Amino acid sequence: MMRKSSYRAALAGVLVLFAGAFSTAEPIVSPTWGFSIDLPEGFALSGGDGKNRFSFADASSDASIDMVAYTAGRFVSAKFLIDDTLKRLKAKAEPVEFDYRGRKAVLARMEFTAPFGKAEGWALAIELENADSASVKRPLLLMIAYGKAGASANERRYLSALDSLCPSAKDKSASGPVSVFSYPPTGKKAVELFIGSTKTTANIDASDAEASKGIIDREFGLLTTYAKSPLWKEAWVRFYRMIWRDSYERLGNVAFVVERTIASDGKNASPRALAEGVLNWVQNFKYERNLLGSDFIDLTSAATERRGDCDSRALLMAIILQRANIDALLMISREYSHAMAGVKIEGVGAKFAYGGGDWIVAETTAKVQLGMIGQNVSDPAKWIGIDFPALPPVKP
Secondary structure, three states: OOOOOOOOHHHOOOOOEEOOOOOOOOOEEOOOOOOEEOOOOOOEEEEEOOOOEEEEEEOOOOEEEEEEEEOOOOOOOHHHHHHHHHHHHOOEEOOEEEEEOOEEEEEEEEEEEEOOEEEEEEEEEEEOOOOOOOOOOOOEEEEEEEEEOOOHHHHHHHHHHHHOOEOOHHHOOOOOHHHHHHOOOOOEEEEEEEEOOEEEEEEEEOOHHHHHHHHHHHHHHHHHHHOOOOOHHHHHHHHHHHHHHHHHOOOHHHHHHHHHHHOOOOOOOOHHHHHHHHHHHHHOOEEOOOOOOOOOOOHHHHHHHOEEOHHHHHHHHHHHHHHOOOOEEEEEEOOOOEEEEEEOOOOOOOEEEEOOEEEEEEOOOOOOOOOOOOHHHOOHHHOEEEOOOOOOOOOO
C-alpha cells in the first residue's frame, strides 16, 4: 500500500514539530456488559434500548447489525441461544461451536426471510465476562450481521463486523472471534530471528502467518470499497487497528526476544536506546511489497523473514515497543504514500503532535537516525496518526 519515499540530501538536521493530527472514530464500548465493537465505517446506531439491545445500519451497503445481551442463566449455552434464534428466524444454517479464549462460542452462516425479502449473513453467540465471580453461568451476547441475499460484496463487511467484537477489555489485544474460528492455533514452533549480528530463536504458532494473511486480505478487500468514500480516512485507520489487534499477541514472544537481544549488553536498556535498536533492526529488512494482494506484509513474516514495506515495518516496530511499555503509534500519509512510526520518548528529533503529546518520528525504510525525516515528507497536514490501546508489557 505504501511506497518508499525518496530522501533529499538535506535530510539530516530537519526538525519539524508536527501538528494538527487527524482524529478518528473509536471502538464503541458497552459500560453495562463490558464488550466493545469496532464496526466498519458507515454503520450508525439505528435502534435498541441503549443497554441490552443495539441495532446498526449502513445505508451505503444496506447491511445491518443487531446485538442482544442476555443475563446469565437466560439461555443455558451459546449453542442453545443460536439454535433458538435460528428457529425464530426460520433460518437455514449450520452452527459450529468453537472455543474463544476460554469462552464457548458459536458461529453460523444463515439464510432467512426478513421484512425486506430474502436475507443472508452471519450470526455469532458468545459468552461474556461474568460480573458475579461466584456464578458458574455467564451472560451471553448474540450478534447478527446481515443484508439482502446476493450482496456478495457485503460478506467481508459482515465477517469484519463480527470479528471486531471484544467480549471483554482483556480481548482488545487478541485476535477476534472470527479469526480464531477460521484459523485456530495449531501448536508452537521455533523460528530463527536475525537481530543485527545475533542469530536467535523465538516461538510463534504454526498458523500465525497464514492467519494474519487471511485477516489482512479480508480487511484490505473491505478497505477498497471506501476508495471514493468520504469515510476513506476512518476506514484506513480501522484497517490498521484490525491488523494491530490480530498481530499483538501473535508477536508476543518475537517482541520479547527482540527486546531482550537489543538490550542484552545493558547499553540499550533505556527507552530511547531500545527504540533506536528496534528502528535499526527494521531498517535492515528487505524492501518488499505485495502488489498482487493487500500490499501489506503480515507482521509474523516481516519479523521472521526480515522483509516488508514501510507500513509493515512501522507497525511491527510500534507493537514491539508497546509490548516493552513504550508508547508508540503508526503514522500514515496518502499524499506521500508512506508510513512511519512515532515514539513517545524524550530527546531531540522531528516530532509528531498527536493526542496531546509529541511523538518522535521513526523512518523505517531509510537508514537515518531516530527523529530524522525528509523535508519532502514533512507537511503535518498530510499525516494521520493511529494510536492503539495502552497495554502493560507481557513477557512470554
